[in-house]
Amino acid sequence: MNTKGRSDEYFCTFSRSGIVEDTRTGALAFLWQGAALAAIGAAALAVARTASARYAIGLAALVLMVAAPVATFLVLQDQAPTVPATSHPIVAAVPLNQVRAPAPHGAALNREARILSSSTLTWVVQLWFAGVILLCLRTAGGLFLVGRLRRRDATPITGELLAHCRELQDRLGVTGAIRYCESLHLDAPAVIGWFRPVVLLPLSALTGLSEAQLRTVIAHELTHIRRLDAFFNLFQVAAETLLFYHPAVWWLNQRIRAERENCCDDAALALCGNPSEYARALALMEEWRVAPSLAMAANRGPLASRVARLLGVGEQRNDLRSASVAFGVLCLAAALFAGNTLFGIVRTASAQTSHPTPVPAPQVATPNPGRVIVVTARRLTPENSAQPEADPQEKESGKRSSYIESLKEEGFENLTADQLIGMKVQGITPEYIHAMRAEGLKPDVDELIGMKVQGIGPEYVREIRSLNLKVDVDSLIGMKVQGITPEYVAEMRKLGFQPDAEQLIGMKVQGITPQYVEEMRKLGFQPDAEQIIGMKVQGITPEYVHNLNELGIHPDVEDLIGMKVQGINADYVRSIRSTGLTPDRDEWIALKVQGVNAEYIKGLQAAGFKPDVEDLISAKVMGVTPAFIELARSHGFKNLDLKKLALLKQTGVLE
Secondary structure (H helix, E strand, O other): OOHHHHHHHHHHHHHHHHHHHHHHHHHHHHHHHHHHHHHHHHHHHHHOOOHHHHHHHHHHHHHHHHHHHHHHHHHHHHOOOOOOOOOOHHHHHOOHHHOOOOOOHHHHHHHHHHHHHHHHHHHHHHHHHHHHHHHHHHHHHHHHHHHHHHHOOEEEOOHHHHHHHHHHHHHHOOOOOOEEEEEOOOOOOEEEOOOOOEEEEEHHHHHHOOHHHHHHHHHHHHHHHHOOHHHHHHHHHHHHHHOOOOHHHHHHHHHHHHHHHHHHHHHHHHHHOOHHHHHHHHHHHHHOOOOOOOOEEOOOOOHHHHHHHHOOOOOOOHHHHHHHHHHHHHHHHHHHHHHHHHHHHHHHHHHHHHOOOOOOOOOOOOOOOOOOOOOOOOOOOHHHHOOOOOOHHHHHHHHOOOHHHHHHHOOOOOOOHHHHHHHHHOOOOHHHHHHHHHOOOOOOHHHHHHHHHOOOOHHHHHHHHOOOOOOOHHHHHHHHHOOOOHHHHHHHHHOOOOOOHHHHHHHHHOOOOHHHHHHHHHOOOOOOHHHHHHHHHOOOOHHHHHHHHHOOOOOOHHHHHHHHHOOOOHHHHHHHHOOOOOOOHHHHHHHHHOOOOHHHHHHHHHOOOOOOHHHHHHHHHHOOOHHHHHHHHHOOOOOOOHHHHHHHHHHOOOO
């Protein structure tokens, strides 16, 4: 018999199973440790009043979660028992090359048990490792996308917008070199990079946001850089990768990211002010939402909660906050109890494996032949087989179903504790669910809570649907949040609009009233629902239109919105006309987009040129400036027109 091969196998299995056993125990211990830390964090987050405090609490809890399994593993390694030589002579007392006889029968059984346990534990560790690999691949893909955004079609911005960015950077005290680029592949401003950050400003934001809105959004992104949020986000990704199997880690990371955006919102508003304009900007960018998870984007985070917070609307009631704290403490107690029990079981099992107790031989009792056992049987009759009648009060209590059972009867099963608490706090009853279903709605738990919070009842649903509006649960909640009534809908229809639910919400959000519509129509505009929303978003007022009309400019709706987006006002028109130019309606926007101002025109005129509007736009696009004209003349070039100067600039001859 090859005892050496068997003893080598025994030694390797024993050594490997110890490490894997400690790893498995650490992973199991983190199940209750993570739940306990999440419960403590939930209670602390509910008590904290500021976003910065909640953000710090969330990060501290995440650091403790990452440290918990490592600490458990190290403790188990330090407390690993030393195996006596008499218990396992093959491993501890006798060298492997001197074994002559097989292990006893009991040791062989113990060895087979260890081999089976080690195999199972190895599979658990391998499954965890496979999950880590998959999430690492996901992170690598995100880094690749971020790198592409940084290199692909990112054009540095110049002119007045760059000056605004530098001003905001100085006011926030952000040091270091920061690039500001225009991107064609993003729909919301974002920060990319850790050591050399880049602020990407998409074309949609540059053209779709007002100057005040854009300044606040840029301040939000610069705050991310000042707070080093990119590094903390990378730490969160690493925690999610290593501890992916615990839901508490994902929940906590979601809260941290939400509070991070709240912190940046507070800083941006402290610098730029105007919460309502910033809320409108967030609402617009939510519709454009395209950004990688590793980028710090301004439209990241839950939109409804951020907008409500910016506008000072409390989303959670005090009783729900108290219920969250109480539930967090309850989860903590349950987690500690379960963890203590689990740790005791593991320690007991470990002790039994290290020091097996011999099983005594079974002993069979010899019956006493002189003893007679008499067994009597009773015949069951209808009289004596009847069970005692239950108490009438118990019968009545059995008929009454609990709140959970009543929800199950309505089809809501396997609800979480948070869902049950939310439904109970809001007073959602089976009758309310029946009433909503009778109106043709099939809301889920979250939608039910949202409808009840906003006070949506069957009467409101019937009134809205009587207006031939096609609405779902989300539309109803949005309309109720914005205070849309049947009277408001009727007023808009009298004015000739036929808005759907989304357009109604947009009109109400922007504060469009019948008076505003009538004033715009008196000025000659006949906008549809989308156009009137765009006019109001850009802050077009009757005074703005009057000023343009007095200067002889009569744009249509689309041109009016474009002129307002680019910041064309009466002062800009007068300054351009002071140079002798009279652009038409379409040329005003082109001039402003390229950054042509009166100083630039006067500089070209002083250099001997009398350009028209098209020449001005071309020269500005090519980068021909009065300084470049002087440079060309210093090299002996004379009698050059703007087209030749543009070719010199484009070819780089003078550089």
